[in-house]
Amino acid sequence: MISNQFSNATDFLSFVSSLSPFENEVNVILRSKLYQKRYRKGELILESGTVCKRLYFVDSGLVKTFFYTDTREFIMRFFAEGNMFTVLDSFVLQQPSTYAVLALEDTTITCLHYDDLNMLCQRYHAMETFYRKLLSLAAVNMMDRIGSNLEEKAQIAYHKFLRDFGPLMQRISLADLASYLGITQVSLSRIRAMK
Structure with a gap:
């Protein structure tokens, strides 16, 4: 569902300007390119095999970004209110995504289309700076996520998740948390039982 009237463009614009302040002209044009979509709990926002635009x-x-193997689901990230995201490789390269994005709750999202972002980056240095900084942050976050998975034991990863994303604990299932940590629900139950 797409809604043309919404007030949350301000939040999107605030996020953009926090990475790269821009003049009023950019603000007006960017606002005109934003649109809002609503998704019900359990609805796919992006299906794997499609291009993220x-x-x-x-x-x-x-929401969660995830992928399946033959035997299980792997959750890459959770994104709650105030977070900007995309499926980075699919968006940047405009190729089919190996990840899917799913609404874990009824969710409202403000969107900017790939073509509109490119046009804005070509016309306005501030938007190009925003996009560069956003890609840099995404790369740093991805490296942190991969590094954590490779070097941390499950118990350490669980406590790091509590520290960094504690408020999400009441909003995600234990199955999703176990998938995010790369462990079974049985292992997660053991870790949670240790105090």
């Missing part, structure tokens, strides 16, 4: 900002709700 949007930059997303979570106005309300919670």
Whole structure:
């Protein structure tokens, strides 16, 4: 569902300007390119195998990016209110995504289309700076996530998740948390039982 009237463009614009302040002209044109979509809990925002053509900002709700192997699901990230995200490789390269994005709650997202972002970057240095900084942050976050998975034991990863994303504990299932940590639910139960 797409809604043309919304107030959360301000949040998207605030996020953009926090990375790269821009003049009023950019603000007006960017605002005109934003649109809002609403998803019900359990609805796919992006299906694996399709090209990610949007930059997303979570106005309300919670989503996960994930992929399946033959035997299980792997969750890469959770994104709650105030977070901007995309499926980076698919968005940047405009190739089919190996990841899917799913709404874990009823979710409202402000979107910017890939073509509109490129046009804005070509016309305005501030938007190009924003995009460069966003890609840099995404790369740093991805490296941190991969490094954590490779070097941390499950118990350490669990406590790091509590420290960094504690408020999400009440909003995600234990199955999703176990998948995010790369462990079984049985292992997660053991870790949670240790105090």
